[in-house]
Amino acid sequence: MDLLIPSSGLLFWMTLVFLIVFFILRKYGFPVIVKMVNERKEYIDESLRKACEANEKLSNIQKEGESIMQQTREQQAQLLSEATATRDAIVEKAQDKARQEAARMMSDAKIEIEAEKQNAVKGIREQVAEMSVQVAEKILRQHLSSDEKQMELISRLLDNVSSPESNVSK
Numbered sequence: 001m002d003l004l005i006p007s008s009g010l011l012f013w014m015t016l017v018f019l020i021v022f023f024i025l026r027k028y029g030f031p032v033i034v035k036m037v038n039e040r041k042e043y044i045d046e047s048l049r050k051a052c053e054a055n056e057k058l059s060n061i062q063k064e065g066e067s068i069m070q071q072t073r074e075q076q077a078q079l080l081s082e083a084t085a086t087r088d089a090i091v092e093k094a095q096d097k098a099r100q101e102a103a104r105m106m107s108d109a110k111i112e113i114e115a116e117k118q119n120a121v122k123g124i125r126e127q128v129a130e131m132s133v134q135v136a137e138k139i140l141r142q143h144l145s146s147d148e149k150q151m152e153l154i155s156r157l158l159d160n161v162s163s164p165e166s167n168v169s170k
Contacts, residue, residue, distance in 0.1 A: 006014070144150045 144153060
């Protein structure tokens with residue numbers, strides 16, 4: 001029964017050693033353990049706080065990214081509309097220039113055609129006048145082939161000059 005009921009001397013010494021170890025642990029061990037536990041708790045709390053901040057920053061960054069993407073889409077749409085407007089303006093300007101050039105070419109062609117027509121009419125008139133002179137010359141040569149006929153014509157011309165009312169063809 002010694003095992004179940006310890007003797008009073010053993011109980012005294014066990015209690016004394018327990019109290020000494022307890023006071024030593026209380027004086028030196030527990031503060032260090034509590035300090036380590038508190039430091040670990042602070043480290044974990046700080047890590048959780050930083051994780052929350054990182055999550056907030058990440059969500060802010062995602063929101064900013066979405067905002068930037070939206071702005072980029074808007075700018076892209078604006079640039080496309082400006083490019084379309086510029087293209088339309090360039091095409092319209094080119095068409096106007098082509099119309100003006102066509103009108104100018106038509107006007108130049110009409111002027112050139114008119115000038116060629118006038119030159120042709122002038123040339124035809126010159127040819128007709130030259131031919132008329134040649135025909136008249138041939139006719140006069142036939143009628144004035146003899147000296148008699150020449151003298152008769154000269155007399156009529158002189159009479160015509162002296163009297164303006166008389167006619168050469170009489």
